[in-house]
Amino acid sequence: MTIQAALAIDLGGTELRAALVDREGKIRAFAAVPTQAHAGPDAVIGQIEALAATVYAEAPALAIVGVGVGAPGPLDPQAGIAVGPPTLAGWLDVPLADILERRLGLPVRLENDANAAALGEWRFGAGHGARSLVFVTVSTGIGGGVVVDGRILHGRRGLAAEIGHMTITNEGERCICGVVGCFEAIASGTALGRRATAATTAGDGSTLRRLSADAEVTGRHVVEATRLRDGLASALLDEEARWLGVGFTNLLHLYSPDVLVVGGGIANGLDLMLPTIEATIRQRAMRAYRDVPVVQAQLGRHAGLVGAASLVLFDDVGTLAARMPVGPSTYPDQRRDFNG
Structure with a gap:
């Protein structure tokens, strides 16, 4: 049985990380390099391509269904544009999702890195x-x-x-x-x-x-x-x-x-x-x-990667709520007395 996974990218100003993450939130392959943050978008996008090749080689049997990218804001997640992250020199209105779709041949979702981490903790943490x-x-x-x-x-x-x-x-x-x-x-x-x-x-x-x-x-x-x-x-x-x-x-x-x-x-x-x-x-x-x-x-430094992968693995129509069960929260009841 073929295992589906997403290529997850965590684009930081100091470190650039990539992983292949399956639908159980398990990281199947991982690689990281220092971000060439002062070299401009082309250099960093080249790094992303190289990291993608590295993790693909570690787990060639996986079926990669798309790419999720967590990046520093400000950004436009709907348009897939990095508007001007202060930690990345020369990144002004970069259509990152479109560029990566052309380079990698897969659908790409772009999200604020903190939002991606929140999503990772929500779904798997x-x-x-x-x-x-x-x-x-x-x-x-x-x-x-x-x-x-x-x-x-x-x-x-x-x-x-x-x-x-x-x-x-x-x-x-x-x-x-x-x-x-x-x-x-x-x-x-x-x-x-x-x-x-x-x-x-x-x-x-x-x-x-x-x-x-x-x-x-x-x-x-x-x-x-x-x-x-x-x-x-x-x-x-x-x-x-x-x-x-x-x-x-x-x-x-x-x-x-x-x-x-x-x-x-x-x-x-x-x-x-x-x-x-x-x-x-x-x-x-x-x-x-x-x-x-x-x-x-619970997910530590991998929360952003797992969340970025979730954008692709569970959200192909742009809304997590469409796949969310209707009903009350199933989060463990840890309530304390109101007056405690």
Whole structure:
């Protein structure tokens, strides 16, 4: 029996990854190279072709039905155009889907990378069985995507769910977008590391500085030091959890998902932060929203690849809802008491 699979591409500013993914979400072949991000579209598209040949050679018996591409925004998923991703030099209104269809001879679907990761977690990961999901990645920045009733929420021009640029305070560091108070500027891993660096000094003997070898402290160092029961790190991570709780409360009120899934590097410390996140949600959310589970992503760095493949394997008419069973969510009931 022939096994169907999709060629999935994760186009990042640092790394370009390709995989063959089957209908069970299993990665059958994988390859990656550093992205030639400063060399322009032609060079990167050539890299995609080369990676496609590499993974095809690893699993020649698979029947490849199409190509799903997760790429940084802004982009137009309907037209298949990369509008102008800031991490890729020279990419201005590049008709990426059309180009790849001609080069690879297969139908191509283009999607925002965060949306692709949300879709992967919804179909095969932590959100499996849910009708709706909010996915938040907390790493260098904060991004994410929303799946509502089986559909990726795109909004006008595909720009919905810019989670990192919600305003959650009128104070603090200025975001790279130029605005003060963005969720990303306050609660990203970068912001956490910046606060930890400011709270310590090189050579002070602190756990944080020892872990960072007296260089700048990162969010990962804060999580690691908290696991070592360092008091300063614990306080910093607790502050981080409170800010995440504020942002998550906004997302619960906006989208009312069955589950909120957290990915990215800082999610490795979710078990440490969850009590404070949940306490903040109980304090700030309206009663009907307090029982939504906040869980760690399951697919890790492959979420975007699996989601990109899903665009092709399950969505040949452009709507996931068409293949979605009618009825209530089958997501495991993890509800807590409203007043708990």
